[in-house]
Amino acid sequence: MKKILFIEDEEALQRTMGEMLEQNSYSILKALDGEAGLKMAKKELPDLILLDLILPKKNGFEVLEELKKDSATKNIPVAVLTNLEGSAEVERALALGATTYLVKANYKPDELLAKIEVILNHHS
DSSP states (O other), X not given: OOEEEEEOSOHHHHHHHHHHHHHXXXXXXXXXXXXXXXXXXXXXXXXXXXXXXXXXXXXXXXXXXXXXXXXXTTTSXXXXXXXXOOHHHHHHHHHTTOSEEEEXXXXXXXXXXXXXXXXXXXXX
């Protein structure tokens, strides 16, 4: 079973996405801030990380940077899932090594699921 770590401080979104992913046979790990997310990523080594950029304690850019610096986590695909739509943020996240950049408002949960499956299949 593939493990997905969802680092997101909006609990409602985390719950909705988490339930949908679990129904589709994924194992879900959740963190509500960047620091906890980073610790969990290093301990659990998930197959995919869904990362919000605006997070307490450590923002998504810092989390991404640290994940990519660590040999244990640098190859884990990271899908940035955020409300920041600016091209500067997109470019920065991709330059730091994000696999893909998804703007929350543009996707329904089932479309996100399809994107997640594409990334996981590509990286398996």
